């Protein structure tokens with residue numbers, strides 16, 4: 108059978124316990140159903156039975172998944188998904204990262220790399236085309252991500268691309284990341300999953316390329332897309348970076364501040380991208396094969412440049428009451444080096460700060476606004492010393508330990524800490540957070556786009572608009588499976604149609620927009636099915652009690668009742684064709 | 700209270716208005732200011748006025764009476780608007796920002 112262009116038609120399955128690896132073929136029909144990235148990843152994890160096992164056990168699989176677009180000339184397509192069961196949420200977790208690891212990983216001749224088992228000692232997994240081996244890495248124990256990548260690059264040479272975990276992943280911090288070239292598969296603790304397998308790093312090298320169905324037309328289309336990517340739809344990302352959201356959100360009183368006790372922050376101007384750009388050196392960077400280049404780096408006083416995005420800025424700044432930009436940059440740099448998800452780190456520390464202020468934990472040093480306390484808490488999180496053990500569990504597990512109803516103000520859904528959008532003032536996003544398969548998440552649901560439009564009154568969203576959240580979630584599922592960067596989404600007029608055009612040129616399939624809509628829905632449903640097998644119940648589709656019982660203090664109209672959220676969730680479930688509570692129709696319950 | 704017959708068109712008496720405009724993100728970068736005033740009784744009119752006051756803002760974010768794709772206005776932090784006919788009141792505050800607030 109001829110190979111489908113864009114794919115190798117196989118994945119590499121490595122059992123780290125036995126040392127046995129094998130190539131497993133992937134049928135074209137299966138690929139067409141799940142595409143790649145997140146979609147293919149969740150389907151492979153379902154095949155492995157990972158939903159019902161402990162995420163940090165040897166039986167749990169973790170998948171590094173490429174996509175049909177990886178390696179093509181399409182801008183922002185050099186991405187890979189890391190899919191596993193999250194040790195933070197016990198639910199599906201898919202996180203994406205970019206660059207050379209995606210390009211070279213696919214050139215090993217596989218559409219995905221699936222790891223199961225546990226290496227007998229800390230190791231680097233080397234995948235050199237079809238050759239697989241484990242090399243001991245005792246010498247790298249405790250090394251930061253940049254150090255590890257530097258040492259392994261000099262050990263293996265520049266034609267290897269390397270993904271690593273930092274000390275946080277080694278210590279199984281439940282929200283540790285996997286890092287590659289300064290970018291992170293960030294949310295949900297995939298770093299801990301890799302750490303539990305005794306894998307400090309994966310080094311890939313490959314020479315196997317895929318064909319494209321219509322190379323000439325694809326190059327033409329890629330050129331057009333690149334030209335559009337220089338237009339107004341991406342100007343914010345190119346010229347200012349996502350950090351420029353801070354002042355906008357602050358103005359709208361939806362900037363989570365001091366563990367969601369406020370919606371605006373007095374010190375916002377001092378740490379805004381505008382101020383940072385005025386007083387610090389700023390440089391720009393981009394992922395491989397990207398024409399947008401949204402990454403903005405600001406120099407520390409020492410001159411060292413640090414990447415800073417909105418999510419890191421809000422979580423390590425206002426959420427912890429910090430208005431010192433030097434501290435925020437140092438904190439962000441420490442998270443990147445250690446391999447900590449910045450949102451969950453800031454979210455958990457902000458929560459701990461409130462617990463300390465209420466006298467629920469014995470940590471008088473941990474106060475909102477104290478930059479040194481933030482840095483100390485981050486260090487403890489990584490070392491596991493003292494309070495660090497609690498902090499490393501994330502806010503939900505921490506609240507369970509502390510008791511005293513602290514779960515009511517733990518800033519999480521399904522255990523995943525909320526990103527920088529106060530859901531009381533962005534109620535379509537509130538729905539997206541509540542029903543999100545991986546928890547409170549702004550990447551798998553782009554529902555905030557609806558809040559920032561005329562389509563709804565963001566502070567009074569009704570169930571008749573729930574289908575708009577479905578639409579943004581489906582679009583995200585398709586983007587994460589094709590894979591294309593979300594920051595490109597503004598350049599598409601009709602994303603499903605244009606994606607079908609792209610996929611036709613890549614694969615030769617006679618795919619249509621309608622088919623891709625179905626594919627996106629199938630992927631969202633597959634994640635739900637995973638979660639149901641993992642123990643999901645309707646009660647977890649909700650928001651922290653604080654969000655449902657108090658308005659944002661600066662804006663009384665930004666309040667969301669339990670009843671209204673319930674009506675939104677019910678409408679969302681029905682719009683998906685699920686039961687009112689969110690169960691799948693019986694026929695779809697447990698099939699793959 | 701204005702002493703005028705009920706049928707008299709209001710705009711003849713009250714217009715033009717002056718509103719405050721707050722700029723965020725790219726609109727702020729282009730205008731070079733975080734806040735300004737603009738004259739006009741509709742969103743379209745104040746956008747025209749802003750184009751006159753800040754040509755580089757006009758060039759990249761505004762097209763006639765409309766915002767270009769990728770930008771949106773908000774009234775008083777409460778309601779997002781794009782319709783150039785949207786009526787404004789004296790003392791209103793208009794926020795101009797990038798449409799895509801994600802990140």
Ligand code: SF4
Nearest residue numbers: 393394397399401592
């Ligand atoms: S827009 Fe930013 S995140 Fe997306 S691919 Fe480009 S540099 Fe990477």
